[in-house]
Amino acid sequence: MRAYLKHPFWQAVGLFVAAFLVVEFVIPALPGSAVVPKSVVLQYMATVLVGILIWVSDDEARWTTFKEPLHDVLIQPRLKVVRTVLLAVVTLMVGCLTYSQVKASVAAPPNLRSIHPAPPSQITFRGKTITLVGLENPLRKQGDIAAHIAEGHRIYYQNCVPCHGDHLDGQGHFASGFNPLPANFQDNGTIAQLTESFVFWRIAKGGPGLPREGTPWNSAMPAWEEFLTEDEIWSVVLFLYDQTGWKPRTWEVSAEGSK
Amino acid sequence: MEAADLGSERGGQQVIHTLLLLTLVAVQDTAAGKMVYTKWCAGCHGDNGAGDGQGARHMVPPPRDFTGAIYQIRSTPSGQLPTDADLLRSIDEGLGGTAMPGWKSRLSERQRRDVLAYIKTFSTFFADTTQRPQPIAFSKEPGGDGGADALKVGRQFYDSIGCRKCHGDQGRGDGPSAPTLKDDAGHPMFAANLHENWRFNGGGTVEDIYRRLRTGLDGTPMPSFSDLLEQKFLTDEQLWRVAEYVRSLSPKEPPVVRDVIHAPLTKRVPHAPDDSAWTAVDTYWFPLVGQIIRKERWFAPAVSGVWVKAVHTADSIAIRVAWDDRSQSPDTAWLAHLGRVFSTLSDDSTREQPVPWPDQLAVQFPVSSPTGMERPYFLMGSPSAPVYQWRWSSTARATAIAGLARGVDRFDPIQGAGGGIATQSVYDHGEWRVVFTRALASPDTANQLPLRTGRAIPVAFFAWDGSNGEHGTRMAVSTWYFLALDEPVPARVFISPVLAMVLTLGLGMLVIWRAQQKTSYRRQQ
Numbered sequence: 073m074r075a076y077l078k079h080p081f082w083q084a085v086g087l088f089v090a091a092f093l094v095v096e097f098v099i100p101a102l103p104g105s106a107v108v109p110k111s112v113v114l115q116y117m118a119t120v121l122v123g124i125l126i127w128v129s130d131d132e133a134r135w136t137t138f139k140e141p142l143h144d145v146l147i148q149p150r151l152k153v154v155r156t157v158l159l160a161v162v163t164l165m166v167g168c169l170t171y172s173q174v175k176a177s178v179a180a181p182p183n184l185r186s187i188h189p190a191p192p193s194q195i196t197f198r199g200k201t202i203t204l205v206g207l208e209n210p211l212r213k214q215g216d217i218a219a220h221i222a223e224g225h226r227i228y229y230q231n232c233v234p235c236h237g238d239h240l241d242g243q244g245h246f247a248s249g250f251n252p253l254p255a256n257f258q259d260n261g262t263i264a265q266l267t268e269s270f271v272f273w274r275i276a277k278g279g280p281g282l283p284r285e286g287t288p289w290n291s292a293m294p295a296w297e298e299f300l301t302e303d304e305i306w307s308v309v310l311f312l313y314d315q316t317g318w319k320p321r322t323w324e325v326s327a328e329g330s331k
Numbered sequence: 332m333e334a335a336d337l338g339s340e341r342g343g344q345q346v347i348h349t350l351l352l353l354t355l356v357a358v359q360d361t362a363a364g365k366m367v368y369t370k371w372c373a374g375c376h377g378d379n380g381a382g383d384g385q386g387a388r389h390m391v392p393p394p395r396d397f398t399g400a401i402y403q404i405r406s407t408p409s410g411q412l413p414t415d416a417d418l419l420r421s422i423d424e425g426l427g428g429t430a431m432p433g434w435k436s437r438l439s440e441r442q443r444r445d446v447l448a449y450i451k452t453f454s455t456f457f458a459d460t461t462q463r464p465q466p467i468a469f470s471k472e473p474g475g476d477g478g479a480d481a482l483k484v485g486r487q488f489y490d491s492i493g494c495r496k497c498h499g500d501q502g503r504g505d506g507p508s509a510p511t512l513k514d515d516a517g518h519p520m521f522a523a524n525l526h527e528n529w530r531f532n533g534g535g536t537v538e539d540i541y542r543r544l545r546t547g548l549d550g551t552p553m554p555s556f557s558d559l560l561e562q563k564f565l566t567d568e569q570l571w572r573v574a575e576y577v578r579s580l581s582p583k584e585p586p587v588v589r590d591v592i593h594a595p596l597t598k599r600v601p602h603a604p605d606d607s608a609w610t611a612v613d614t615y616w617f618p619l620v621g622q623i624i625r626k627e628r629w630f631a632p633a634v635s636g637v638w639v640k641a642v643h644t645a646d647s648i649a650i651r652v653a654w655d656d657r658s659q660s661p662d663t664a665w666l667a668h669l670g671r672v673f674s675t676l677s678d679d680s681t682r683e684q685p686v687p688w689p690d691q692l693a694v695q696f697p698v699s700s701p702t703g704m705e706r707p708y709f710l711m712g713s714p715s716a717p718v719y720q721w722r723w724s725s726t727a728r729a730t731a732i733a734g735l736a737r738g739v740d741r742f743d744p745i746q747g748a749g750g751g752i753a754t755q756s757v758y759d760h761g762e763w764r765v766v767f768t769r770a771l772a773s774p775d776t777a778n779q780l781p782l783r784t785g786r787a788i789p790v791a792f793f794a795w796d797g798s799n800g801e802h803g804t805r806m807a808v809s810t811w812y813f814l815a816l817d818e819p820v821p822a823r824v825f826i827s828p829v830l831a832m833v834l835t836l837g838l839g840m841l842v843i844w845r846a847q848q849k850t851s852y853r854r855q856q
Contacts, residue, residue, distance in 0.1 A: 143846065146842065146843050146846035146847065147843075147846050147847050147850045155843065159836065159839045159840070159843075162835060162839065163832050163835045163836045163839070164832070166828075166831050166832055166835045167828045167829070167831060167832040167835075168828075170827050170828040170831040170832075171824070171825075171828040174824050174827050174828070175820065175824050176785065176818070176820075176824070178591060178593070178785060178786060178787050178813075178815035178817070179591060179787065180590040180591050180787055180812075180813050181704060181787055181813075182704075183704075184704060225374060225385070226385045228374070229374035229375065229384060229385040229386030229389075230385055230386055230389060233374070233375075233386050233389070233430065234389070234430070234620075234621065234623055234630065235623075237432060238371065238374070238375070238430075238432050239432060239436075239437050241437075243432065244430070245429070245430045245432075245620075246620035246621055246623065248588075248618050248620070249618045249619060249620030249808065249809060249810065250620070250810050251810045251811070278624075279624075279708075280708065280713075284705070287704070288708070289705065289706045289707060289708045289709060289811075290706070290709055290810065290811060292624055292709075292710070292810065293624075294623070294624040294625070298625075298626065299626075315370070
């Protein structure tokens with residue numbers, strides 16, 4: 073056992089296996105981490121292999137000892153079985169890999185979708201033209217904000233819960249039926265990054281109002297102008313920010329604009 | 332005398348102090364709980380816990396009314412209050428098959444405990460703290476064979492203790508009493524479909540099922556079977572066998588959605604739904620959800636998904652769609668149930684008189700094979716970009732009609748022999764099985780998609796349960812998935828692997844031969 077531990081070849085093998093275990097199992101187990109994709113594992117392991125080879129070849133004596141077991145497998149008469157099995161296994165593996173590469177299998181076409189496509193500068197809401205650029209939520213400066221939020225709460229629970237869910241995380245009880253999945257408002261990549269006018273546009277026009285890069289044919293988001301008034305949409309926008317605690321992005325005040 | 336009086340007075344003060352402190356702690360809990368409740372729970376369960384929140388009338392089953400303190404998921408005997416642990420479990424994990432999610436990820440343990448304390452204040456039943464609810468001392472699942480014999484025992488008692496009356500002969504919730512079921516408040520109830528254990532309210536393991544058999548689901552028609560144990564009608568082990576039998580009706584794991592239905596190439600097309608050729612074909616599951624996108628919306632779909640198989644020959648395709656449906660509609664026996672569904676829901680569409688509508692299914696394709704990424708709108712296309720559909724109805728079971736849908740409310744049949752679609756269907760103990768067959772080629776390529784091999788053809792499914800009030804835009808819908816008619820593996824696919832193997836073997840042998848040559852040469856030296 074000791075002899076194996078001291079042998080550069082077995083040390084190299086040990087290092088390689090340990091690195092693999094870390095990438096495959098330890099990294100995903102870290103808090104806030106995820107499973108490492110296969111292609112990334114491959115990259116990591118290639119880097120590790122290069123590193124190990126540099127280390128073993130760095131010293132002439134170590135290099136010679138490192139090569140011994142490899143050389144033995146190639147020539148030693150007592151290792152004839154190992155040699156034959158290795159040759160057969162490698163050959164079969166190459167065959168299987170090549171087969172899986174060349175065999176034709178129909179896969180779903182890639183779904184290239186822009187999540188936050190550029191909004192139009194203005195929209196027509198029930199016949200009324202609304203300019204989105206520079207638009208703020210009018211309810212923030214009008215009447216009782218708590219009452220607006222309560223109204224947004226009512227609208228959310230009567231219309232949005234089945235898909236966007238009680239948690240506002242896009243995991244309502246109907247969410248699994250749709251692709252793309254409903255937006256997760258708790259995530260820092262959705263409403264947290266958007267202006268209220270963008271959110272208003274997405275609610276008012278829904279999936280059918282998306283530009284082509286937003287794959288409007290797949291989105292299950294209704295065009296809410298069919299169901300809700302302008303004020304109702306603005307109040308549900310208030311509710312989304314209030315319930316999640318995110319702040320909407322605001323328009324930059326231009327130099328020549330009023331401050 | 333005096334000293335004794337003093338002592339008792341002090342003791343009394345102490346009691347009062349303790350009581351005050353306890354109330355204070357309780358008040359603190361419930362005040363914090365109220366904040367959590369108002370923010371996250373009141374939208375469905377209502378400000379006063381009566382299950383009448385703003386979202387309540389858009390869901391079946393409706394949210395729990397806390398004022399009655401009647402809870403389905405308990406560890407306590409029927410008719411008793413749940414334990415705190417029982418309530419916490421429902422808060423933490425949610426209730427399968429309903430709109431109630433688990434809250435473990437959103438709320439801290441402290442918040443969940445606070446909200447639990449607050450929920451209990453909605454009912455006076457919890458105020459009497461002298462009676463602590465006592466959980467039943469449940470037995471452990473007995474060992475034994477657990478195989479076919481155990482399931483046979485389970486099946487025997489499934490029949491004799493009356494499960495089949497509501498849950499049906501095959502467990503799909505289609506028993507003779509199924510149309511009459513309602514909860515204590517008169518809301519419509521479905522007997523659980525025992526083939527979908529991932530949708531069981533209280534969890535889908537054998538242990539969960541056993542517990543529900545022991546405790547019953549209070550407030551619903553599901554009784555407790557503990558009294559049958561006391562009467563020695565069956566043993567505890569036999570009740571476990573019932574639970575094992577019920578569990579065996581569902582798949583081992585909940586179905587996973589795979590995007591592409593692979594239709595293998597076969598020698599002949601199986602036209603009949605129960606043709607033995609279908610058993611060897613892979614099955615794909617697609618979930619369906621309520622159509623809540625266009626008016627009239629539908630929040631209570633009865634069909635939870637479809638199981639799809641497909642095969643093709645050189646010139647035809649057969650697609651077999653199976654789905655669980657408790658009722659063979661149209662069926663007037665379900666009209667009372669339908670009335671209850673309509674009065675529970677309040678949405679755009681419930682002012683209608685209940686009518687015995689048929690069951691329906693639609694399979695949808697694009698009109699022509701999409702070249703780029705673009706497809707028609709998944710929800711039945713649009714006036715400018717229609718979709719090609721096969722529609723089947725339980726009132727004309729032997730024919731399906733092909734046509735073009737231009738949005739949810741417009742379907743134009745293709746004239747002549749139903750557009751070339753043949754169907755055969757079977758209704759069997761709560762399951763519809765329908766086979767659609769068509770020629771791959773199409774005489775009218777402008778409107779009827781020619782089905783070509785070796786490409787991903789978009790496909791979607793829609794289902795209506797007539798006895799649940801579904802017709803027109805009130806339906807269960809799916810998004811776009813894909814159908815692939817697999818081609819036989821061409822011989823050339825095998826050439827490169829063989830070539831690669833020969834090369835590898837040759838190179839390996841060369842390396843070994845060289846190494847050995849070198850060594851023997853050195854030895855000779």
